[in-house]
Amino acid sequence: MKLICLNAWGGKLADALLDYVKAEAPDVLCLQEITHTPASDKDRLTYRDGPHSLPQSANVFRDLCHALPDHAAFFHPAAQGELWDHTAAVPSQFGLATFVHRSLPVLGQVHGFVHKCYSADGYGDHPRPRNAHGVRVRDDVTGRSIGITHMHGLRDPKGKMDTPERTAQARRLLRLSDKLARPGDLRIICGDFNVEPDSETLQILADGGFRELVTTGGFAGTRSSHYQKPGRFADYMLVDQPELITDFRVIYDPEISDHCPLLLRT
Numbered sequence: 001m002k003l004i005c006l007n008a009w010g011g012k013l014a015d016a017l018l019d020y021v022k023a024e025a026p027d028v029l030c031l032q033e034i035t036h037t038p039a040s041d042k043d044r045l046t047y048r049d050g051p052h053s054l055p056q057s058a059n060v061f062r063d064l065c066h067a068l069p070d071h072a073a074f075f076h077p078a079a080q081g082e083l084w085d086h087t088a089a090v091p092s093q094f095g096l097a098t099f100v101h102r103s104l105p106v107l108g109q110v111h112g113f114v115h116k117c118y119s120a121d122g123y124g125d126h127p128r129p130r131n132a133h134g135v136r137v138r139d140d141v142t143g144r145s146i147g148i149t150h151m152h153g154l155r156d157p158k159g160k161m162d163t164p165e166r167t168a169q170a171r172r173l174l175r176l177s178d179k180l181a182r183p184g185d186l187r188i189i190c191g192d193f194n195v196e197p198d199s200e201t202l203q204i205l206a207d208g209g210f211r212e213l214v215t216t217g218g219f220a221g222t223r224s225s226h227y228q229k230p231g232r233f234a235d236y237m238l239v240d241q242p243e244l245i246t247d248f249r250v251i252y253d254p255e256i257s258d259h260c261p262l263l264l265r266t
Contacts, residue, residue, distance in 0.1 A: 001104070001139045003264045005030040005150055005237060007192040009257040010094075011057030013226075014043075016256040018067045024263075028137065029068070029099040032152035032192045036061040036075050037083060037092040045083035045090055056083055058090075061097055071099040076111050078131045078152070081123035094123065096133050096152060107145060108136035110180045114172040115154045115165060127154040127165065132173050132191070134180040142266060144244075146188065147181035149173065153193040153201070160231065162200040170201040174208045186266060187240040192259060197233050210238035214262070219250040226258040237262045 004026040008017055010033045021029060037045065037058040047056040057063075065073045077093035084090065100106055116129040134149030151173050154165060173189065181187045189210060195201045197215045206212070214222060214236050221232025239245055247265040 001028065001137075001141070001146065001266045002026045003028045003030070003148060003188065003190075004261050005190040005235070006261040007032040007152065007235060007257060007259040008060060009033055009259065010035055011060035011063070012258075013256050014057045014060060014063060016254060018063055020254060020256045020261070021064065022067050025068070027101045027104055028135070028148055029071070030148065030150035030190060031064070031097045032150070033094070034060050034064075034075065034097040035092055035094055036077065037090060040085065040090045042085065045085055045092070047083055058083055058092060064097065064099065068099050071101050072106065074098045074109070074133065074135070076131055076133045077118065078113070078129045079119035079123045096131060096150065098133050098135055098150070100135055100137060104137040104139065106135055106137055108180060110134040110149065110176045112172065112176050114151055114169040114176075127156050130154045130169065132176050134176055136180050136182070136185065139266065144186055144266075145182065145184070146186045146266065147177060148188045148190070149177040149180060150189070150191040151193070152191055153195060155194050160194055160196050160199070162195075166195060167200055167204070170204040174205060186244050188238070188264070190235075190237045190262060192235050194234055196231070202236065205238050209240045211240070211242045213237045213239065213242070213245070213248045213264070214250060217248060222250055222260045222262070224252070224255040224258055224260055226255060235259055235262055237264055
């Protein structure tokens, strides 16, 4: 089974992103920062946050569904806010997407909020609502069931330091993984956690029986050249049975986001 996990950056590099996922065709694709704007069929609208105005890929989820027609697609919004078509406001949802190839039976799912709750009346103040989604699939090649849970960790404008909110978030994420998996399953937790490698978040998951593969694999970071701020780590991949992993990589080329894809094979 091939798994790819990525913060898609709201589809800012949508063409490169779509080409990459079509070429890789992973069995399971876990994506954070996905837009879904069912009220508009436009490819791009404008995101406004105070004085900031940015072009925004409006329908990344739709475009990914077209790019991966042989995958079951799941979208879980964390919030609904507004994008703009010139002077017209368009309701748009922002959250997680998970794609599972139809050859893999989906045996179970979990979804829950790890910080705050769904915001229906705007994206909200930072730190904004965050959710997590998990799928339990059967890999008939290995004869094994695999529980995969991913999240987009809260963003704090003050930085990536440990906070009580991040501690609570990590414990909620671990509980969701516990709820999804069955004894003997390979368990995987991944996503853009928005924390440093020495964070309490990763320690909580380690205490829960998980090994983190980015830092233990000696990778230099998970950010592409599009990310200009200090700090090169944000994304992590953890497993509870590392001996079952046949390959793990941080993909630095091609660049399809300001984050790097994490690719794992079992």
